[in-house]
Amino acid sequence: KATLEFLEEIELKTLGSEERRFKAGELWKKNGAVIMAVRRPG
Structure with missing residues (x-):
């Protein structure tokens, strides 16, 4: 987990x-944010 x-x-x-x-x-310093991280193979 990051x-x-x-x-x-x-x-x-x-x-x-x-x-x-x-x-x-x-x-997200001033507002909320939704973050999605995708790891590409290779």
């Missing part, structure tokens, strides 16, 4: 022409 501390440190990036990088913890 801890909250581990999840909030994951670096995410946006899709599209304007790329932005941020820590996953920013998603």
